[in-house]
Amino acid sequence: MELRSLAYFVLACQYYNHAEAAKAEQISPSTLSTAISALETELGLELFVRGPKGLVPSEAGRWLFQQATAILQAVETAFSGKAISTALKVSSPLHFMFGKLSRAATAAVRPFRLSHPEYYAQVHFRSPLISAFDTSNAENTDILMGYASQNGSAQEQFLFDDEWIAVAGGLVPDEDQAPLSPEDLRNYSLWLPPLLPAEEARIRAYCRQHDLPAPEMTSEDVGIFTRLKQAKQPVLLLAPHSLLASGISRNDLAVLQLQIPLHSPVTAQITTKDERLTVAAQDFIRLVREELNRQTVTLYNPPVSLRDIQSILTLYQCRNMSEAARRLNQTQPALSAQLRKTEQLMGTALFARHYKGLHPLPTAVHKAPLLQSVLNLADAIRQGAQQIAVMDEPVIYLGLSPMAMLSPVSATAISRAISEWQQLCPHVVLKVGEAPAQFLDEHLRQGEYSIAIHESVALPASATLLMDMGPLQYISDIDAANAPLALPAPADSVRNAIMQLPEAAHYQPVLETQSLKLCLMLAGNGYSTIMPAALADIISSAKPLLQHNLPDAPHFYLTAGTSGTRNLNEPEHILLACLRKAFQAAN
Numbered sequence: 001m002e003l004r005s006l007a008y009f010v011l012a013c014q015y016y017n018h019a020e021a022a023k024a025e026q027i028s029p030s031t032l033s034t035a036i037s038a039l040e041t042e043l044g045l046e047l048f049v050r051g052p053k054g055l056v057p058s059e060a061g062r063w064l065f066q067q068a069t070a071i072l073q074a075v076e077t078a079f080s081g082k083a084i085s086t087a088l089k090v091s092s093p094l095h096f097m098f099g100k101l102s103r104a105a106t107a108a109v110r111p112f113r114l115s116h117p118e119y120y121a122q123v124h125f126r127s128p129l130i131s132a133f134d135t136s137n138a139e140n141t142d143i144l145m146g147y148a149s150q151n152g153s154a155q156e157q158f159l160f161d162d163e164w165i166a167v168a169g170g171l172v173p174d175e176d177q178a179p180l181s182p183e184d185l186r187n188y189s190l191w192l193p194p195l196l197p198a199e200e201a202r203i204r205a206y207c208r209q210h211d212l213p214a215p216e217m218t219s220e221d222v223g224i225f226t227r228l229k230q231a232k233q234p235v236l237l238l239a240p241h242s243l244l245a246s247g248i249s250r251n252d253l254a255v256l257q258l259q260i261p262l263h264s265p266v267t268a269q270i271t272t273k274d275e276r277l278t279v280a281a282q283d284f285i286r287l288v289r290e291e292l293n294r295q296t297v298t299l300y301n302p303p304v305s306l307r308d309i310q311s312i313l314t315l316y317q318c319r320n321m322s323e324a325a326r327r328l329n330q331t332q333p334a335l336s337a338q339l340r341k342t343e344q345l346m347g348t349a350l351f352a353r354h355y356k357g358l359h360p361l362p363t364a365v366h367k368a369p370l371l372q373s374v375l376n377l378a379d380a381i382r383q384g385a386q387q388i389a390v391m392d393e394p395v396i397y398l399g400l401s402p403m404a405m406l407s408p409v410s411a412t413a414i415s416r417a418i419s420e421w422q423q424l425c426p427h428v429v430l431k432v433g434e435a436p437a438q439f440l441d442e443h444l445r446q447g448e449y450s451i452a453i454h455e456s457v458a459l460p461a462s463a464t465l466l467m468d469m470g471p472l473q474y475i476s477d478i479d480a481a482n483a484p485l486a487l488p489a490p491a492d493s494v495r496n497a498i499m500q501l502p503e504a505a506h507y508q509p510v511l512e513t514q515s516l517k518l519c520l521m522l523a524g525n526g527y528s529t530i531m532p533a534a535l536a537d538i539i540s541s542a543k544p545l546l547q548h549n550l551p552d553a554p555h556f557y558l559t560a561g562t563s564g565t566r567n568l569n570e571p572e573h574i575l576l577a578c579l580r581k582a583f584q585a586a587n
Contacts, residue, residue, distance in 0.1 A: 001043070005035045005038060007300040008031075008032050009035075009064065012032060036048070047064060063388065069106055069298075070123075071374055072302060076300065076302075077120040079303055090122065090124070090142065091144060093126060103296070108290075109121045115283060143284060144271050147198055147266060148265040148266070155269050155270065156268070163241050163262070164203070166255075166258060168256060169236075179259040180257070182211065182212060186212060189216065192238055206262050218577070224247070313372060316364055320358065321335060394427060397448065398450065398453070403494075403516060403532075407537075410558055410586075412586060416582045421575045425574055437456065440452040445563070454493075457556060463561040466558045466580070468587075471556070472530055472553035473533050473536060474550060475546070483526055483528040484511065484527055486512075486528070487529060487530060489513065489514050500554075521539070530550065532556040
């Protein structure tokens, strides 16, 4: 991976076809296309997809654009000839969408550096794919950009009004249709993508004011356009334009205006307490406002390669030309020439030469952390690309625990969810495996399963509640209160929960088995067992059953867990949505 290839990629992202992009950089279209193809091959990612207007960045391309821009801006700053000391951190809780705000904030970085050479701006929006590499943390930022808070704040500075639009699915109207009146909107089911609280409150107030049906909040934003295109009923997705800009560019869907407009104010809030940095932050906001009225295309021309940067940092660490050359497997004359070239590009010396070696000058001390950040970002791109490549595989692995399939309610809901999902994602293969709950959790952590449905006595942060299985109950024939106890083996979640009870010593089994189903069948035929209440209904017994909750018994829930190491891809999001829908209908 080279800086020049990343610069070509960033250039191509700003145009709908490579020929226009190549013309702007004064290179041949084949040079640009070859560089991007090589980058896609190296990273194992498809970076562009064809939309209605031409080539647009894929989900992976949107992610890479932010990382590549950060690298190229850091290189540009490091070679500006100024001693850089302080970063201005600009972040947003909004997903990066190639919308109006993200373009303006990215374009403002260069003029900000020229007017404030003692600072360098770092802009980051939420990552659309990789949560582990997401740096848009509001707790560590100097400027926070996004939609205005619900009650407003004196610290929020207005940038622009983001107009709400309607994207049509199902029975798609003509593109030239007039703006939708409230009467028109009543003929559709209304959907909302995931929204921040202030925006959800805004659209719900709009619907109440105009006597519209309450809109349905969808549970995911990645797969929503697939669902919209395949909707069998007339559906409208309502959202601020900037939130949908990237998805609209990739999908051939009708985009309609609202006759009674609705706007969401986009604001910037200075959060730093540093007075000097506050002055610089205010100027950055001014530059963002100016860029909002332009269509700036940002071109990058990195003067060095990643190898050059690695060479300078190795010299900085070794303070000795011969030792650095040995580590880099280069000759001393070649490394010395590389250093002279870098110093010439920076317009200043980096090291003082003396008989003991090299002594870093103040410029090198200031620039070294920034150069190191370039290499760190390059490593993050390689690691992130590996995770995204796994997400792009046309195979989903679903894990099920035995208990998930024992209940007729859950088994029916799972089968219906899979059937609906297969219609929405016909080209994706689903592979289903079965394992005890504790093993499924381990498989999730290792990335061997995309989603795992299993029982739990708690609700992990990364899990979705599907069904309440009830508390643990003692179950037996009504005439066999003292019947011998049959329990699952110790590795089972039910047995593990029993062993945690204060009276665990009272529940010693006469029979142990790996089969939950066998325990339930024995409970109706002279034995007793302990199971979540939801499973009692499947016991086959000619006699009435004796059931009572155990003292201090834990509650069991059926959950859908996902891996915490990466975000879900589109088919996985859709499968999770189908599971939620099927279980809501079943419950």
